[in-house]
Amino acid sequence: MNKPLTAKDFATDQEVRWCPGCGDYAILKCVQKTLADVEANPDKTVFVSGIGCSSRFPYYMNAYGFHTIHGRAPAFATGLKIANPELDVWLVTGDGDGLSIGGNHLLHILRRNVDVQVMLFNNEIYGLTKGQFSPTSRVGTRSPSTPGGSIDNPVNPCAFALGANARFIARGIDTDAKNLAPVLKAAREFKGAAFIEIFQNCIVYNKDRFDDFAAKKTAAETQLHVEHGKPMLFAKGAKGLKLNVQTLALEVVDVGENGVPVEDVLVHDETSPAIAQLLFNLPHEGYPMPLGVIYRNPEESFDEAFWKHHPTQGRRTAKIADALRKGSVWTKS
Template identity: 90%
Template structure:
C-alpha cells in the first residue's frame, strides 16, 4: 500500500521566484497541500497558465504543466480536457491575464462549463509589467499608466463569471489556507467549470490593497463565510444578513435576544443565482466580503457532452497523413 501523499510530493526542485512576501507563495502552499489531502494523482494533474506573475505556477507544481500565451490559457485547458477527459485540469490566471486580453477566452470556458478548476489571482494591478492598473483596479488607483488616478469602472470577477454562465463561483484569500483549502476541494469535486477568485496581495505594487477586509484584527467584522443551508452570520454571531422584503436586498442587522432572532437571518442557498448576485455585490454597499462557495448549480459539462455526441467515441478511423493529403474541399457523403 502506497504511503499517503504530502504537500512535498507536489513540489518541484525549481526555485520559487516571486517577490518576497508575495501572496502567491501562500496560494502555492495551499494548493500543494490540498492536492495531497484529496489524494490527487500527479500523473493525471495538469496546471495551465497564461502570462503574468501567477502564471509561473506550473513550474512549481510536480504535475504536468503548460505555460501558454497571454490570456489564452482557457483555450489550451479546453483542448486538454477534450483530448483526455481523465485529466484533472487546473487553470491559473490573474486579473490582468484573465480579464483583459483573456476576457473572451475566460467567458467561453465558463459558459461552456468545461470541467476545469479556474483560479483567478486578483491583486488589482499588473505586477509582472511593473504596476500598471488592471481591469480590477479601483477608481482612483495611481499607477505608471494612470498617474492622476484610474477613471475606469473596475470589473468584478465574480459578477463577470456569473454573467458568463459559470455554474460554480467562490472566493478566498491568499493567506487564509484554513478557508481557502475547503473551497479548492469543493472546486475540484465540481463537475464543470469551477471559478475561484483569490484575493492576492502584491507586496511591491499594490501592498495591502485588501487590508480593509483581510486585516486579522477586524476580519470577524469585515468577512462573512457563507455555507449552504446555514444562516449568514458574522462578527462571531453578533451580526447577520437579513433579506429586506421591500427592497429585495440583503442588509446587515444585529443578532440576539433584543435584536433580530437567528431564525430571521437569511439562509444561504448556493443553488440560487439571485442569492449569488446579491452576495457578489454586497461589498459595494459597504457590507462584509462574502467568502466561500457563493454559487454551485451543477449541469452537464462541455467535455461530457462532447464525448457523448462524438461520432467515433475517440476511435481512430483513418490516418493523419491521409487527412493531410486529402485537401480542403468538402464533398457530400
C-alpha cells in the first residue's frame, strides 16, 4: 500500500525566495497541502506561470513546471491541456501579468473554458518591478509611477472573468487556508476553466492593503462566505444581504429581532450570473467582501470538445521522433 502523500511531497529543494512576510508563502503552503489531501499525482501535475513575483511558483512545486513569457501563460497552458488532457494544469499569474499584458490571453482561456485552474494573485501593485500601480490598484494609490495618486479606474478581476464567460469564479485570501483550501479543491474538481482571485499581501510595496476585510480580528464583520443554497449571512448571522427589488441592488440589513427575518435574506445561487454580478460589484465601503465559490455553472470544456471531434479521438497515432525525421525541413539551395 502506497504511503499517503503529504505537503512535503509537493515541495522542492529550491530555496523559496520571496520577501519575508509575503503572502505568496501562505498560498504555496496551502496549494501543497491541498494537492496532498486530494492525492494528486505529481507526475501528472503541471504549474505554468508568466512573469512576476507569483511566477516563481513552479520552482517550488514538486511537479512539472513552465516559467513562461510575460502574460502568455494561458496560451502555454491551453497547449499543454489540449496536447495531453490527462494533465492537471494549474496557471499562476498576478494582477499585472494576467490583467495588463496578459489580459487578452486570460480572456480567451476563460471564454474557451479550457480545463485548467487559474490562480490570480492580486496584490494591487507591481511587486517585482518595484511598486508601480497595477491594473487593479485603487484610485488614489500612491506609487513610484503615481506619486500624486493613481487616477486609473481599476479592473475588477472577478467581474472581468464573468464578462469573459468563465464558468467557475471564486475568491480567497492568502493567509486564510481554512477557507482557501476548499476553494482550491472545488476548482480542481471542476471540468473547465476555474478562476480563483486570491488577495495577496505585498509586504513591501502595498502592505496591509486588504486589512479592511482580511484582518482576522474584524473578519466576521467584513467577510461574506457564500454557500450555494444558503442565505447570505455574515457578522455571525446578525447581518445579511437583501435584494432591493426596486433598485435591483444588494443592501446590508440587520437580521433577527431588531431587523428582517432570515427568510428575507437573499439565498445564494452559484449558477446565477446575475447574483454573481451583484456580488462582484459590491462597493468597498459598508459591505462585506464576498468569498468562496461565487459562480459555478458547468458546460463542456474546450479540450473535451476538441478531442470529441478530432479524428483520432485523443488516441496517440504518431511519434514525435518520426515527425522530426520526416524530412520536411528547409535546406539552403
